Amino acid sequence: MKKILFTGCGGQIGSELLFAFRKEYGNDNIIASDVSPKIKQEILESGPFISLDVTDRQAIANAIDEYKVDAIVHLAGILSAVGEKNPQLAWNVNMNGTVNMFEVAREKGIKRILVPSSIAAFGPDTPHEMTPQRTLLYPTTMYGINKVANELLGSYYNAKYDMDIRGLRYPGIISHKTAPGGGTTDYAVAIYFDAIAKGSYECFLSENTMLPMMYMPDCIKGTFDLFHADKSQLTDATRYNVTAFSVTPKMVADSIKKHIPNFEITYKPDFRQAIADSWTDSMDDHLARQEWGWNPEYDLDKMTEEMLREISLK
DSSP states (O other), X not given: OOOEEEEOTTSTTHHHHHHHHHHHHXXXXXXXEESOSOOOHHHHHHSOXXXXXXXXXXXXXXXXXXXXXXXXEEXXXXXXXXXXXXXXXXXXXXXXXXXHHHXXXXXXXXXXXXXXXXXXXXXXXXXXSSBOSSOOOOOXXXXXXXXXXXXXXXXXXXXXXXXXXXXXXXXXXXXXXXXXXXXXXXXXXXXXXXXXXXXXXXXSSOTXXXXXXXXXXXXHHHHHHHHHSOGGGOSSTTOEEOOSEEEOHHHHHHHHHTTOTTOEEEEOOOTHHXXXXXXXXXXXXXXXXXXXXXXOOOOHHHHHHHHHHHHHHO
């Protein structure tokens, strides 16, 4: 691989994952793209950037031709909470955008595409404890429906057209560098910023809502490792469960109180509570550990210490 097209580089994960790829391949070989006009200056200054709408198939083809792209990291998408407010937009971006990416790649002879999935693929009927990788997938959100379809579509293209599409089911991702982007697990980011800025936080989920989470450095490492894994070792390439720890808002608050004893949290559940209740409490990720060496470094308290330190420096 010499040239990699990166979509959704302005998002929470893309804005950090991009730099891991630029460090590995060289700044000029990673073509960053997003439809948002609000892109961090450090992204624009570190290498090539193009404005790209993934629902525009011809624009994708033009970008691939212009930059001689031979692999894709496709992160562009509408997240769960935003998707419920505008499900038609979520369908267009998450489904049509991904179909466009797969089809143009197929036509251009590009094999390797990484398309992350999410715990949103799970639903109320999914076993909530140590959820298996292969299980019942009946999500109740448009975002979740899109993710299940993307997983299956990737598997179809791999079998039908001998492509190399890969994906991993992200849990909630926590980072101190990028503001929340409209996800149901975003409380676990906002709580740290408010702990430093206000000493208090009003949570939109109930105190005992258990969800799997991961700190951004582990997210970057896991994504990077799957992208580079030996294809022959991957038996379920488009939907690997990955997780680091499962927590409730109360557990996160208690971890913060070890450093900020007077921190206060209140709870005011909104429409995102029903979304969170439909998701899993914990995941079985043994296949990712076994097949491509997934192994997270951070637990809750180690992450909390680093989050509070980095946010304080800002």
